[in-house]
Amino acid sequence: MGYVSLENSEPFLKCFEVIAEDKSCIVTDSVLYFSGKTGKGFITVAGVSTGIEVLAVNVSMLTDDLTFSFLPSPDASSYILSIEEIGIPGKPENELSLSLASTPTDKAHSSVSITDAEYGKLITYPKERIIRSLIVRVQKSSLGHLIHDFDAGAIATILQSANRVSSISWPITFKYRLLINDFMAEIVQHPFRELFTIRNISILVEYLLQQFFVMDKLAGEGNYLSSQDTVNLSKVEQHLCVHYKKEFPGIEKLSRISAMSPTSLKTKFKKYYGETLFGYYQKNKLEHARKLLDNKVPVKVVATEIGYSNPSHFTLAFKKEYGFSPWHYLNPH
Amino acid sequence: MKPLTTPLSNQKAAASYRLSERLPVGLTIHRWKESADQLNISLPVFDEQDLVLTFINYKGDLHIATGNPPDNGQPASPGLGLLSTGNKEFQLKSFSPIHLSVIVLLIPRDWIGLFLKDNPNFSKIEQALETESNIITCRLGRRQLSLFSSIMNLEAKGRDNLLEIQNHALSLLEFFLCSRHRNLSAVHAAAGIDNEDDLSLIKEVESYISEYYCSDTFTVDSILKKTYTSYHKLNFLFKSTHGMTISEYIRNKRIEKSKEMIADNAKSISQIAYEIGYSSISNYILAFKKIYQITPGKYKKQMDSLA
Numbered sequence: 204m205g206y207v208s209l210e211n212s213e214p215f216l217k218c219f220e221v222i223a224e225d226k227s228c229i230v231t232d233s234v235l236y237f238s239g240k241t242g243k244g245f246i247t248v249a250g251v252s253t254g255i256e257v258l259a260v261n262v263s264m265l266t267d268d269l270t271f272s273f274l275p276s277p278d279a280s281s282y283i284l285s286i287e288e289i290g291i292p293g294k295p296e297n298e299l300s301l302s303l304a305s306t307p308t309d310k311a312h313s314s315v316s317i318t319d320a321e322y323g324k325l326i327t328y329p330k331e332r333i334i335r336s337l338i339v340r341v342q343k344s345s346l347g348h349l350i351h352d353f354d355a356g357a358i359a360t361i362l363q364s365a366n367r368v369s370s371i372s373w374p375i376t377f378k379y380r381l382l383i384n385d386f387m388a389e390i391v392q393h394p395f396r397e398l399f400t401i402r403n404i405s406i407l408v409e410y411l412l413q414q415f416f417v418m419d420k421l422a423g424e425g426n427y428l429s430s431q432d433t434v435n436l437s438k439v440e441q442h443l444c445v446h447y448k449k450e451f452p453g454i455e456k457l458s459r460i461s462a463m464s465p466t467s468l469k470t471k472f473k474k475y476y477g478e479t480l481f482g483y484y485q486k487n488k489l490e491h492a493r494k495l496l497d498n499k500v501p502v503k504v505v506a507t508e509i510g511y512s513n514p515s516h517f518t519l520a521f522k523k524e525y526g527f528s529p530w531h532y533l534n535p536h
Numbered sequence: 537m538k539p540l541t542t543p544l545s546n547q548k549a550a551a552s553y554r555l556s557e558r559l560p561v562g563l564t565i566h567r568w569k570e571s572a573d574q575l576n577i578s579l580p581v582f583d584e585q586d587l588v589l590t591f592i593n594y595k596g597d598l599h600i601a602t603g604n605p606p607d608n609g610q611p612a613s614p615g616l617g618l619l620s621t622g623n624k625e626f627q628l629k630s631f632s633p634i635h636l637s638v639i640v641l642l643i644p645r646d647w648i649g650l651f652l653k654d655n656p657n658f659s660k661i662e663q664a665l666e667t668e669s670n671i672i673t674c675r676l677g678r679r680q681l682s683l684f685s686s687i688m689n690l691e692a693k694g695r696d697n698l699l700e701i702q703n704h705a706l707s708l709l710e711f712f713l714c715s716r717h718r719n720l721s722a723v724h725a726a727a728g729i730d731n732e733d734d735l736s737l738i739k740e741v742e743s744y745i746s747e748y749y750c751s752d753t754f755t756v757d758s759i760l761k762k763t764y765t766s767y768h769k770l771n772f773l774f775k776s777t778h779g780m781t782i783s784e785y786i787r788n789k790r791i792e793k794s795k796e797m798i799a800d801n802a803k804s805i806s807q808i809a810y811e812i813g814y815s816s817i818s819n820y821i822l823a824f825k826k827i828y829q830i831t832p833g834k835y836k837k838q839m840d841s842l843a
Contacts, residue, residue, distance in 0.1 A: 394657040395713050401651060402706035405561060409699040497679045533678045 257400055258338040260328070261387050283318040284411065286379045287336040289328065313437065315379055316372035317411065335383050339404055374437055374475060377444050377487035378410050381494070414477075435461040436475050439468065443480070447488045448510040451481055489524045492517070493532070502529045559702040562647045563709075566640040567688060573828075575630035579638075582622035585645040589712060590618045591676065591684055595779040596634030596788070601627045602671065602720065610720055614779030615676040615684075617712045618720075619661070624670045633788060633827055637688050641705055652713075661713060668719040675718075680711050737763060738773050741782075749789050752813045756782055791827050794820070798836050805832050 290313075318324045320340065328334045386403050393399045439461045446452065457480060458465045472480050488509055495505045506517035522528045554568040566580070575598075582588060592598070593614050600618075601609030602625065609629055620626070628636070652658040664672050676684065683704045690697050690704075741759055748754045759782070760767060767782075774782045790812045797808045809820035824832045 395652070395655060395710060397651040397655065398706065398710050398713065401561065402703065402710060405699065405706060406703050409703060412699070499678070532682055 257404065258340075259386065259390060260334060260336045260338070262328075262334050281320045281340050283320050283324050284316070284339040284341065284407065285318075285326070285336060286315045286375065286383055286407070287326075287328075287334070288313045288375060288380060288383055290333040290335075313375040313441075314372045315375050315411070315414070318371075335387055337383055337386060337407070339407070341404075373414055374433065374440065376414070376440070376476060377483070377490060379407075380444060381490060382406060382410070432463075432471060433475065435463060436468075436472055439472060439480070440476065440483070443484045444487055447484065447491055448508075450510065451484050454480070485520065486524065489521055492521065492529070493525075496529055496532060502533070505529070557698065557701065559698065559705060561702055561706065562644065562650075563702075563705060564642040564644075565687075565701065565705055566638075566642070568638055569688065570636040570638070571634070571829075572630070572636070573633050575628060575634055575636065578625060578627050579640065581625055582642055583645070584621060584623040586622035587643040587648060588620050588622050588624070589641040589643060589709060590620070591639040591641075591680075591708060592616045592618070592628070592636070593676075593681065593684055593779065594630075594634055594636040595784070596630055596636070597632050597778060598634060598636070599629040599631075600720065601629055602669075613675070613777055614775075615681050617674045617676055617680075617708070617715075618671060619665065619673070619712060619717075620671040621665065626671070632792060637684075639684065639687055639705075639708075641709060643709070658713070661717070664717055671720050672717040673720060674712055674715040677711075680708060683707055734773060737765065737770075738777060741770065741773075745786060745789060749786055750793065750812050752810070752815060754786075754813060756786070787823055788827065790814070791824050794824065794832065795828070795835070798832060799839055801836075801839065805836065808832075 326338070328336070382403060389399065390396060439457050442452065442457065442460055454465045454468070458468050461468050463471065469480060476483055478486065492505050492509050495508060496502070500508070502518070503514050506514040511517040518528050525532070554566070556564065556566045558564050579590060592612070595614070598612045599609035600612045609627065661672070687701055687704045690701055741763060744759060744762060756767065760770065771781050774780065774785055778785055780788070794808050794812050797803060797811070803811070806817050809817045814820040821831055828835065
């Protein structure tokens with residue numbers, strides 16, 4: 204069994220292939236014991252000396268389930284934030300049909316969660332999947348490095364409230380998908396990994412807080428969705444995310460995917476994601492467009508690339524969403 | 537700081553403000569906007585061990601001066617990042633009207649120790665800092681300029697905005713560290729425009745403008761005909777050297793001239809408007825007001841009451 208100390212003095216990041224033979228990984232307070240199964244990808248461990256530790260997992264096609272366990276430690280004073288995106292391998296156009304084959308019996312699905320490390324956490328990633336996840340263990344005291352009143356704020360209260368003892372989780376949204384995309388694409392060769400990591404975690408916390416208040420409001424209304432509903436909704440969400448280049452699929456198709464009536468799909472989606480179906484689709488689409496613009500792709504090309512037949516439609520939609528046109532985004536003078 | 541020279545100094549520069557926030561991650565950010573007739577400000581000095589990252593964007597002409605006593609300095613170009621050690625003094629100067637926005641990011645020593653110290657790429661930057669007399673620069677791209685303007689426009693109310701400012705600031709810092717660095721003498725956009733022809737073109741156009749800008753037959757088209765260039769190219773060159781379009785540049789020149797003429801107190805406002813090439817007085821008044829936030833008539837009264 205190999206291990207990587209999170210506090211070692213080695214340069215920040217370790218990459219390794221998961222090829223060991225043991226069954227599981229154990230993360231104690233400062234040491235990650237890893238072992239895995241054959242598969243492609245990497246796991247990186249980033250110990251930032253501010254009390255923030257990052258475990259980035261990017262693996263695909265493991266031959267066996269991969270398990271991490273954070274041992275419960277009564278005096279541990281940290282939170283575990285995690286984003287997991289679990290996809291099913293396949294050609295992009297087949298992605299949908301394959302992912303629809305996944306059933307709620309799957310042990311894990313894409314999600315975002317905050318856990319109090321006091322109670323420990325067991326994370327299992329299923330075999331034969333594409334797994335990209337970001338697990339951040341952050342000391343309660345050092346959350347102050349990211350945000351002043353995070354700790355004093357409502358999260359602690361919610362976590363301690365009777366309903367959800369140690370963990371609260373949310374559906375993954377396109378923002379997290381984009382974040383994790385960027386992170387995985389750049390972390391290995393980024394010249395300033397520490398800075399890059401802290402920036403991404405800071406962005407993650409921003410997203411979490413935004414979403415937190417939406418979800419908190421929802422919880423206050425006392426309307427919980429059944430687990431079957433959430434699985435169905437996440438299918439719809441995934442469909443919207445994957446097919447952002449195509450036209451909006453239309454409510455009938457989405458309601459078939461979700462096995463809900465159009466009306467109940469609309470209300471439940473809005474409740475769960477805080478956005479209307481089309482609003483969500485559009486935001487994701489434009490966020491992709493913005494990424495392309497950042498890479499100096501001309502506006503006309505971006506418009507075609509994300510599926511607009513007419514650049515001025517794109518310009519209008521962009522302006523409606525962000526308040527400035529793509530041209531002004533490129534020329535901020 | 538003395539933003540405005542007399543007599544406009546008794547008039548408040550409406551757009552000027554200063555804000556300082558300590559970001560949760562440990563950096564401190566100062567940001568301010570300045571609209572001034574002439575400018576001569578020193579940036580705050582910090583501890584020697586700290587690093588200071590300054591981002592500057594403006595419309596007008598700006599010079600950056602270092603050393604003691606400060607000289608007239610290097611001409612700069614809009615959209616600039618400067619990394620310096622905390623004790624490095626430098627001044628921002630302008631001899632013509634300018635709209636300036638500045639973001640100063642203070643990176644304390646212990647923060648550097650946490651995130652950057654062990655990084656081999658950072659050691660290279662430290663070396664560059666030493667060899668370039670404690671200051672290195674880079675030019676901001678489009679993405680960075682849009683981050684820049686969104687930082688300037690965000691009010692630090694509540695934690696959401698503060699987090700957003702923090703994320704943008706970290707992005708800017710990351711960009712600066714990853715980008716290609718130049719020394720201070722290369723801050724003029726001319727250095728960014730590597731083409732000799734373009735350099736001489738800008739010079740030629742500038743001198744042409746300063747010769748003919750008061751003539752009422754003078755148009756941007758006449759420059760294009762004279763120099764055989766396209767409007768877009770010329771605009772691009774002017775944007776990267778002066779931060780404004782060519783027509784804005786000409787307007788500023790005219791209005792500046794008219795201000796001197798008002799101060800001379802020999803001619804009426806309408807006479808002045810025609811002499812500097814405006815065919816309608818109301819256009820002239822609007823243009824003047826846009827730059828000095830005061831109408832020429834009121835300005836004239838102010839001058840009279842001072843005299």
